[in-house]
Amino acid sequence: MSMARCLNKAIRVALWAVSGTSLCLMTACSSSQSAAFMALRNVARPNAAIDSSPLNPKLTYLRVTVNDKPLLMVLGYVDRSSSEWPEQVWYSASGEVLRLRAGRLAGLVGTPVEWRSVRWPAGLPAWGAEPVSPAPYKRLLDEMPGYRLGVEDTLRLQAIAPPGSTAWRGSASADVRWYQEVPSSGSTSARYAVRQTASGAVPVYGEQCLAADFCLTWQSWPPLPKTTP
Known part of the structure; x- marks a missing residue:
């Protein structure tokens, strides 16, 4: 199967x-x-006190906002069918399922706008390279409603200064770098925060609008401890 x-x-x-x-x-x-x-x-439904909700230390959490409303999701498992780009599969208390690949949105179902499948035919640029390669890369996705299949966009990744307005929670960390993914179609750019660790770069935050009235963010939870340069 x-x-x-x-x-x-x-x-x-x-x-x-x-x-x-x-x-x-x-x-x-x-x-x-x-x-x-x-x-x-073991996930909490959306509420104003989500940031102070008790956490099960045996589980891995993701803080998600949907149109600025926060909720927690829990890591169900990691899909390793692609050895190069394993996908994290996250679940909400309401039955939504979110997939992340290398910190990017790779699938979302159970929401008003769904990205049923997201593909990067030529792969993804690695995080943490300075300067970021200017080479564009393609993304294909299947979107519902509307049965929009194989929607194609060309993306460019660029390093940016820490944004002044995000859904990021926690103290600023010196080992976090910010990136922006700009689509050629003119749709809303995605932004990401990536933590530099001894073992490599780890995506810890992302934000993406799937429609003009449907935006979400995701952040590793609990927030990162503050570090010094």
């Missing part, structure tokens, strides 16, 4: 379990199902 079909089955079974449907429907992909159950049991 492919990982995509495995994920879809895991989501359906997890939601059936939450609503009281018989667990006898469980068949394959047991590890992904377990991750889905764990995620759905």
